[in-house]
Amino acid sequence: MNPRLDALLRSTVSAVQANALTPLYALPTAVRRRLAGAPIQIDGNTLDPEIQLLLRVESLLPGTTKTTAAAARAHMRSVTKLVAGHPRELQRVTDLTVRGADGQLGARLYVPRDPGRGLFVFLHGGGWVVGDLDTHDALCRALAADAGLRVLSVDYRLAPEAPAPTAAEDALAAFSWAVEHAEDLGVDPALIAIGGDSAGGNLAAVVAQQTVARDLPRPALQVLLYPAVDLVGRRPSRDLFADNFLLTEEDILWYREHYTPDPAIRPDPIVSPLLADSLTGLPPALITTAGFDPLRDEGIEYAEALTAAGVEVTHLNHPGLPHGHYNLQAIPGATAEAITTLAEHLKAALH
Template identity: 50%
Template sequence: MTTPPRPPKQVAQIAPEAYRVPKPPAWIRVARPIAAALTTLPTPLRRLIGGRQIEVDGQALHPEIQTVVRLLNAVPGPDFTGKSLADGRATLDLESSIFGGEPLPADLETIAIPTAEGSINARLYRPPGTRPAGLVVFFHGGGWVLGSLDSHDTTCSFLANKAGVCVMSVDYRLAPEHRFPAGVDDAVAAFRFAVEHAADLGIDPAAIAVAGDSAGGNLSAVVAQVTATTGEQQPALQVLIVPVTDLSAKRQSYQYFRDGFFLTEAHMDWYREHYLTDADQALDPRVSPLLADDVSGVPPAYIAVAGFDPLRDEGIAYARKLEDAGVPTTLRVQAELIHPFTAALLSAACRAATEEIAVAIRAGLAHAAVPGSVKRRSTR
């Protein structure tokens, strides 16, 4: 008789020194201090490079961001939409490695999350030297097409350190290889896994949030809506950072910021074409959470939008929709910044805005936690 195979451990800890993000190429290690220097140039030199201060719709672009944007726009050659998928994904990872800076210290674990289609990976960040106040299930941005665990390594380590929480970054399936609803299914599965295995992770199951930037903010909003309709445990907090909330329409911020501020209208069109199989899917609330009929049962929200972002107005609209439905909602408009500011932590302005998010996470999860409920089970 054949002995059935042993099931894999659902939570497998790896020694921190044995599992690190790959060391970036030498040119990136050189580019980081150069990029950092651009954000701290003397005012006369910054004005020379960045030009006259940009003001749009009553907002003034932050001078250090304007300098970087001006130089990025001057780089010759196609952006990721003119490259192969592999090259486009590599481009985003490299840009994130440069402008995100060095990750903060964290104890890392790798996690295999079972799904209906097999399994996906996640990377768990534990803040060093402190008992975590909760867990953030984090979904990276990249238009459901780009992005990876590595592209958002600095962001996740920053949030883990500054909020004093564990962050579980989810490697959900990407389009066009896996179009909608694959990413949604993976996001919901990841949150359910976190709830079911909270004791294994040493986390209070009542203190689990969802968070993400851009497409990841979209997935976070969708997880919040799905769990509200099924009657299962919901996130204690949804943190939506420069989120996509409506792929069916373009609001006035698309007209103001369609080009020149990193995320462009052309990028969003490209993402939409790769993510959806037909245009009508944009009307599905799992694609466009702003279109949901009833959001009254979703968890409290912290929504951060950037002033110079095509997605600004739909993020604000979603915050207003939640407020009108009686959902406790904090809307923070970072009027001087661009999309996605949480990925540009070399900038002092972007770091400060991201630290605001960390403070909100800590406060939200501390409020949700049940005293004395955390007892981590051994996974060995």
């Protein structure tokens, strides 16, 4: 890199450290491409250049070692503030409580202008250890606004304080609460979806299965965004994208040890929904995967297994994006397009 571009990169890193991505992505497109470097191609996919630029800047920032759950939670809160962009304006955002498996849970209801009768019960990602209502606030706002749906984000209990299957049982109880209180929420009980990203996608898949197994009201749709669905097996994407793409192999193992400290529970579908004996009779599924995601292959495999079991599946693959891209709302291009596409599918399914 020439000295002028090198100085420019250093100045943008300083801006990012000051919690401002705006100067970085305000640069001319040609300059951003040069700062990002030569295209990264792996397994037939080319990394989105806007993501590549973010990853290059991130590599120059002070990192965090996952020493404690508290430190990891604080780090995620700070990072999501950096990448969330400007929060969307809605008609109303209300904090409330919902029923969990053992007591009340915090939750947040997002109501857009002119909402339809659908509801998306959302379970945040973060490896069952980090994440909260605030880390995914921008995403919930965007989905509510663009899909014209109420969104109910649930603050389920986290590991290691509450190991598996606590989060799954909380998610199931919260979904059941939403169905029971559909009239209070202003929605049609037949138009309530369950979904989430990463670990939240895992929980949503478990909820979909458990409503069938326990003969409970079923979701109208299960929305699994780059989900973790197998805590036992290992697939090629885990090696292809083990480092440098937001979610690392070290992260995956750290989260798994915290959520399932007893390895005996890992083959149980309550934590590994891909390993269920039967997938027949499950609600329709919307599954998204990302080309530069270590969880890519298990997400694809789950989509294929559901299809083979006769479940209606819509699979959206974003080949140039990494794990976690729905939270990167400050980044233009393919990331923004992926959020718009997701909202369009939710609107079509729940209106």
